[in-house]
Amino acid sequence: MNVKITPGKLTGTLQAPLSKSHAHRFLIAQKLARLQGNGNESASDVPSFSQDIEATKNCLVQLDKKKPFLDCWESGSTLRFMLPVAMALKKEAVFLGTGQLPYRPISPLKEEMELHGCSFTMKNSPPKAGNRHMEICTVRGRLTSGSYRLAGNISSQFITGLLMALPLLDGDSKLELTTALESAGYVDLTLDVLRDFGIKVNIETSPQGFYIYEIPGNQQYIEPARTTIQCDWSNAAFWLACGALGGDITLTGLELSSSQRDKQIVHILEEMGAHITIGDISIRCHGASLLPAEVDVSQIPDLVPVLAAIMSLADGTSMISNAERLRLKESDRLRTVFDFLSRLGADITDGGSGLSITGQPSLSGGTVYGHNDHRIVMAAAVASCGCNAPVIIRGADAVAKSYPEFFDDFTALGGNVQEV
Structure with a gap:
């Protein structure tokens, strides 16, 4: 047009x-609560007010399947949040996208997940014209708990994805930032949503002044009574x-x-x-x-x-x-x-x-x-x-x-x- x-x-x-940043996080937490049997089925639905939100909603439906195919369209948030969340729940998942998304970086999140139980098969296809849905990667192996390290100045979306996934794992985890955190407001928004759903994250700082997030395992997401998207x-x-x-x-x-x-x-x-x-x-x-x-x-x-x-x-x-x-x-x-x-x-x-x-x-x-x-x-x-x-x-x-x-x-x- x-x-x-x-x-x-x-x-x-x-x-x-409405805020798609808040809605992405709320929808993921809501789905996790419902998968754990802690949903509020009478809560009002979040409307599909943009393509990115529709992508996240479609991916969350796929979590009901043994081997989900998660089409993230062109939503970087959806891909980077769902990579660790899906692999905290599944042994295998396929991720797809359109536009520039298949060529946007997922490192160093990929490498941290590989150190914790996951293996990636990347599809390095040449760029295609138009909005063709292309496979980005297949990931195999359940995500495991432990110590994670990420730079804070690459993408706050990587940090958000792990913060939402790690509470689901059997053991306790730690996510340590190796640099100062940029786009900190988006991580703060994630922590707000996690608190709303009853998830505990303890925050400390390293001697260098960088954030360290301590995340107890085996936590339960509990959907609040009211749905409010900022x-x-x-x-x-x-x-x-x-x-x-x-x-x-x-x-x-x-x-x-x-x-x-x-x-x-x-x-x-x-x-x-x-x-x-x-x-x-x-x-x-x-x-x-x-x-x-x-x-x-x-x-x-x-x-x-x-x-x-x-x-x-x-x-x-x-x-x-x-x-x-x-x-x-x-x-x-x-x-x-x-x-x-x-x-x-x-x-x-x-x-x-x-x-x-x-x-x-x-x-x-x-x-x-x-x-x-x-x-x-x-x-x-x-x-x-x-x-x-x-x-x-x-x-x-x-x-x-x-x-x-x-x-x-x-x-x-x-x-x-x-x-x-």
Whole structure:
């Protein structure tokens, strides 16, 4: 799908979208509770509000089978969470994916699992065009308890997967980080869900200051009486940014107490000069002349595309640093952010581990590519609010990965979107 956006300011009130980060974790914990006979069958179902969540739900159904085939579609979270979870329960499982997922790294999680009872047969097939479902690997052997070591600066998803799987094992386990933890908010969110389901994880720190997680074995997941999925700060950031770029947006349903680190968007926008009003159940952002900012994104990597879009329209030079891991997302997000903003006329430099952006009063508009990356598409739509001419986004249907209703909501807030 290709769309044409005629520039304009967005105004109005919107219920913030649900958090797929929270929903992934809740759904896995809920399934484990039910497999252990501790479910709450009367609890309301979590809706399938994105492709990634549908992928996780489909994989969880497969856990009822002796040899599951877990099709993770293009969800990195689903694959990296389900690898250790499935092998804590099964002797053999096959993992599949689409798009770039078969080529995204699963090391060093793979090597740690191999040290604890699992063997991997990788399918090193050449890339195929389109959305073909390809086998990623077959894993054999039950995961065993023991001492695990992972770097904390590669992927918090590896850590989450093990934290959810290790309580199921017969013996006690320890997960020791060998570096400082990046994207710590996502691990905090995992620990919140585990606590909600009655799972105990003891946390200590090494002499170097790195986290050590001690996980007793033979634990029981117990489903809580109430199903509550948090709203999503990552996707909410796109709407708050539209408010900052001359609009006036109010979002409801967001929790400032959430472990989601992307709530820092509120502080960043305030520092850049946007007007923020926080109510009991709402957050309002409306526009002003924006100032430049320097943002270390090691804990908030998902905000980079939208931050870059805002910075391209701020008065001065902004810096995004510690963003190396973005090169291993659905796209090389530093390259693709540079690509779409350059095509819109922004003054942006890819510095290898970050971006330098000198803002302008407006951007020129033009044609950009979504690169099969939902956050790139949504960031390009945000940037259109500051363009002098229409923005055409090719491959705009990538938003279905996390937010299928994005353009419906964009239109409801006064945006002019046409499919072309």
